[in-house]
Amino acid sequence: MALFSSYPERMSTPGRGLHGHVLESLGPSITAGEYPPGSVLRTDELAQRFEVSRSVMREAVRVLESMHLVESRRRVGVTVLPTDRWNVYDPQVIRWRLAGADRPRQLRSLTVLRCAVEPVAAGLAAKYATAEQCAELTECALGMVANSRGHRLEGYLFHDVAFHRIILNASGNEMFARLGDVVAEVLTGRTHHQVMFEDPAPEAVTLHVQVAEAVRAGDTVRAESLTREIVLGALEELDVLSPEP
Amino acid sequence: MALFSSYPERMSTPGRGLHGHVLESLGPSITAGEYPPGSVLRTDELAQRFEVSRSVMREAVRVLESMHLVESRRRVGVTVLPTDRWNVYDPQVIRWRLAGADRPRQLRSLTVLRCAVEPVAAGLAAKYATAEQCAELTECALGMVANSRGHRLEGYLFHDVAFHRIILNASGNEMFARLGDVVAEVLTGRTHHQVMFEDPAPEAVTLHVQVAEAVRAGDTVRAESLTREIVLGALEELDVLSPEP
DNA sequence: GCCATCAAAAAGTCAGACTTATATGTCACA
DNA sequence: TGTGACATATAAGTCTGACTTTTTGATGGC
Structure with missing residues (x-):
């Protein structure tokens, strides 16, 4: 199926080279709060700890x-910065944090971001999506339907991800994409990491199909409000599992 | 005025150290498309060009x-990646691109992002803003009013930036902040870079004051829709100057 | 108590030698 | 002529050691 060839599995960049390996170990430690803000590390010491040369470190x-x-400052060392300085949009940082202890909070703030962005993106998609994108979209929606029962979570996830990717891309806005x-x-x-024994909610599946229809029909306001329903539903679902205002 | 002490002028990180200086020159060149995607650079050659050691390069x-x-790949060199791979949320990349030739397109896609995010953020701010944040917000709004006439653009800008920062911070969502x-x-x-001979639109100023009021009153839907007006206005204004669908 | 000066500490820089992966060309063989 | 194994060259990757520069904090004189 050539339609999905544009989504290669290069999502995660495993630590290539020694320096990448060090990062893959040190990065998560920092984002996990193992070194509280203000902690000072020394390059040489780190190089010894990870058994690499100073250049690599x-x-x-x-x-x-x-x-x-x-x-990094002279005569001081490598100081860990407070959370509000971090580049939280860096995919690698996001991955590190999602792998860490405060995954729930992280998941929530990202979902709130989705609530803001995806409806608008869907509205734009209804305006600018190409015929091919519309076709891919309905194909994904059908794929979700086909995998919505019988505990076929992986297949469902695959089409779900593809669906939202297409919406974001079709919006024509680079930041959304x-x-x-x-x-x-x-x-x-x-x-993968939540209690998901049950099949996905039927309403969610239906909404995806309807969004695909709305986009194809060029109905911007309908695409927007339907997508808002989807993503608000996701937020609600998240709050049920780990409730915090 | 202690209220603004929390907004230090550390917005731009000038290239500290040799490697930073190189970045400040090479980064913009790449984002400007000076080296088209697929171009191959060699570390040694770059090191010579910038007159730094290979370690720095x-x-x-x-x-x-x-x-x-x-x-960077062995036996190949340093390959420039296509635009859709770039971390366009990295503040440094944003700055480089805004300084380059396709500033208008960049400005537009960022403003569309604002259209999606800021209204939602304002709604949350109305819910979660502290008394202090409300005070700062009205102070900023008043500052905008005070600088809205007589070509006092710098003063206006200062308060405008502070205003939107407070909204985003008060939303309580890290990604928004x-x-x-x-x-x-x-x-x-x-x-700074548009034809802005005239004073800011009076309606915009009024809207900011009203948003501050709505947030203080805890009126989420009003804060949201007023902010939407502000930011849609900004988008419209942008489209007037450089029209592209 | 305050300011100038000095010494130590850690990052920053450089140069050179060596290692490793890999793209590409070569050649034998089918 | 095409195909596979093999050799080679290339550019990144790594390590080491010496040196420089900045900055902190201590010392000491006023």
């Missing part, structure tokens, strides 16, 4: 610095 | 790689 620190997770990875992480996290 | 490349602007820098860049760009 310096490269890793540079990357962490570009994510604003740490700040780049949130496709974020949505994918959220949906995957929800499916 | 490698650190710079690592940072560009973490932004997904380039990809981190868009404060983006909004600041957009507003600054609009003021």
